[in-house]
Amino acid sequence: MIKRALISVSDKTGIVDFARDLAELGIEILSTGGTAKLLRDAGIKAIDVADVTGFPECLDGRVKTLHPVIHGGILAIRDREEHQKTLEELKITTIDLVVINLYPFKETILKEGVTLEEAIENIDIGGPTMLRSAAKNHKFVTVVTDPEDYKKVVEEIKVQADTTLKTRYDLALKVFQHTSHYDALIASYLGKDKDILRETLTLTYEKVQDLRYGENPHQQAAFYREVGPQRGTLVEGIQLQGKELSFNNINDANGALELLKEFDEPTVVAIKHTNPCGVASGINIDEAYSKAFEADPLSIFGGIVASNDVIGEKTAERMKDVFLEVIIAPDFTKEALEIFSEKQNLRLIKLPHIKARGEKALDIKKVGGGILVQDTNKALIEELKVVTEAKPTKSQLEDLIFAFKIVKHVKSNAIVLVKDKQTLAVGPGQTSRIWALKNAIKNSQHILRGSVLASDAFFPFSDCVEEAAKEGITTIIQPGGSLKDKESIQACNEKGISMVFTGMRHFKH
Numbered sequence: 077m078i079k080r081a082l083i084s085v086s087d088k089t090g091i092v093d094f095a096r097d098l099a100e101l102g103i104e105i106l107s108t109g110g111t112a113k114l115l116r117d118a119g120i121k122a123i124d125v126a127d128v129t130g131f132p133e134c135l136d137g138r139v140k141t142l143h144p145v146i147h148g149g150i151l152a153i154r155d156r157e158e159h160q161k162t163l164e165e166l167k168i169t170t171i172d173l174v175v176i177n178l179y180p181f182k183e184t185i186l187k188e189g190v191t192l193e194e195a196i197e198n199i200d201i202g203g204p205t206m207l208r209s210a211a212k213n214h215k216f217v218t219v220v221t222d223p224e225d226y227k228k229v230v231e232e233i234k235v236q237a238d239t240t241l242k243t244r245y246d247l248a249l250k251v252f253q254h255t256s257h258y259d260a261l262i263a264s265y266l267g268k269d270k271d272i273l274r275e276t277l278t279l280t281y282e283k284v285q286d287l288r289y290g291e292n293p294h295q296q297a298a299f300y301r302e303v304g305p306q307r308g309t310l311v312e313g314i315q316l317q318g319k320e321l322s323f324n325n326i327n328d329a330n331g332a333l334e335l336l337k338e339f340d341e342p343t344v345v346a347i348k349h350t351n352p353c354g355v356a357s358g359i360n361i362d363e364a365y366s367k368a369f370e371a372d373p374l375s376i377f378g379g380i381v382a383s384n385d386v387i388g389e390k391t392a393e394r395m396k397d398v399f400l401e402v403i404i405a406p407d408f409t410k411e412a413l414e415i416f417s418e419k420q421n422l423r424l425i426k427l428p429h430i431k432a433r434g435e436k437a438l439d440i441k442k443v444g445g446g447i448l449v450q451d452t453n454k455a456l457i458e459e460l461k462v463v464t465e466a467k468p469t470k471s472q473l474e475d476l477i478f479a480f481k482i483v484k485h486v487k488s489n490a491i492v493l494v495k496d497k498q499t500l501a502v503g504p505g506q507t508s509r510i511w512a513l514k515n516a517i518k519n520s521q522h523i524l525r526g527s528v529l530a531s532d533a534f535f536p537f538s539d540c541v542e543e544a545a546k547e548g549i550t551t552i553i554q555p556g557g558s559l560k561d562k563e564s565i566q567a568c569n570e571k572g573i574s575m576v577f578t579g580m581r582h583f584k585h
């Protein structure tokens with residue numbers, strides 16, 4: 077039976093009504109400074125915690141409820157005789173309901189220009205301590221930290237003068253999830269400039285939405301986000317129209333954005349199953365889109381398109397005729413939106429800071445029994461070195477770098493063929509490099525003569541050079557570093573192909 081409640085809340089939403097309900101049910105209320113004042117101002121009787129502990133709130137509120145009289149009252153095991161005897165001896169009265177929400181640490185660190193001192197002052201100590209005590213002793217004590225739960229708790233008390241054990245268990249679980257999220261945010265804030273690969277890794281995310289299903293219809297799924305603005309990521313995106321994003325949409329759109337961030341000039345990226353199928357830069361977005369579409373008009377069907385500049389009427393007209401799942405851009409003109417409004421299922425995502433490259437971040441892969449963690453692959457080239465007798469021209473070099481930026485984002489083994497800043501062929505995810513090249517050539521709908529070739533990792537043999545020569549490919553970019561580099565260089569020299577080493581590999585698995 078709930079006889080006594082302790083209420084101490086920072087977020088005072090709904091607390092007056094809740095406390096009034098509790099008081100009307102005959103529950104005695106103990107409370108801390110600001111909360112007690114609010115309740116009394118509303119005509120609700122509240123006893124100051126300081127009167128119970130016999131100790132004033134002190135040190136700017138750093139110590140208010142941290143007292144054995146409070147924690148004994150919460151933690152005592154009600155059906156253990158010794159505990160009851162101790163309570164009597166020490167004159168501790170039990171507390172059956174604990175209502176706490178914490179200092180706004182998250183809101184504080186998200187404020188522009190926040191100082192370390194401000195952040196630290198907003199680390200709640202007494203609140204989590206009481207929450208944890210009450211959650212530990214949930215067999216007897218009800219703990220509420222979310223104003224959303226006030227109503228349910230009152231309803232149950234009205235019926236049986238207490239909550240059910242199931243409710244107390246669920247509320248306790250919610251508390252430990254909440255306090256661990258709260259502490260993880262503190263650790264991540266304090267450690268933000270430190271080595272990211274620490275001895276223990278505490279990650280915390282907040283649910284954005286449940287998804288209809290996962291990668292396949294029989295898999296459950298949800299989308300979680302990191303705390304903070306997350307500029308230039310999908311989390312910041314504003315959906316302007318269309319069906320809800322699916323699991324695969326989000327994954328593919330993320331792939332599109334990561335690749336798009338390699339470019340500053342007007343560029344459009346088309347993605348299928350996280351691999352690019354058409355990428356092009358142009359003097360404007362309209363030209364870039366036309367080239368990206370022409371790169372592979374077949375694969376773009378059902379794809380995801382990301383543009384790093386505003387999409388206008390002309391481009392929208394063209395895009396409208398293709399079945400696309402998602403279009404992402406920093407913005408869309410009014411005319412473009414009107415055109416797209418005819419295709420209600422098409423998802424349009426406005427992403428104002430689409431070029432933002434983000435901070436130091438973790439790249440995480442789930443493996444059985446754990447996770448693999450690395451920092452994100454932000455670099456591109458260690459050092460450009462021409463290794464052949466023939467040298468690439470200036471425009472060939474531009475195409476080579478353009479192609480290398482793309483191949484970095486293609487599943488390994490990967491080959492990309494490019495001409496005039498337009499992909500002519502993409503060979504993703506093969507178990508051998510020569511197959512990646514052969515597939516790229518076979519599936520291309522373009523004449524490849526005069527194109528440039530990028531490979532995500534070194535050539536183990538000279539076979540790729542020989543295959544490239546057959547197609548009239550004129551220049552190659554690859555990391556280099558194979559024991560048999562010499563053979564590939566010699567093959568290039570024999571065929572009059574130029575080759576550039578980057579010194580940096582870009583596997584993507």
Ligand SMILES: NC(=O)c1ncn([C@@H]2O[C@H](COP(=O)(O)O)[C@@H](O)[C@H]2O)c1NC=O
Pocket residue numbers: 084085086087107108109110111112137138139140141142176177178179199200201202203204
């Ligand atoms: N130090 C303590 O003993 C302590 N006890 C409770 N608090 C927090 O004080 C806040 C409520 O304060 P007030 O009722 O004065 O507005 C709550 O967020 C609660 O979690 C404390 N403050 C921070 O640690």
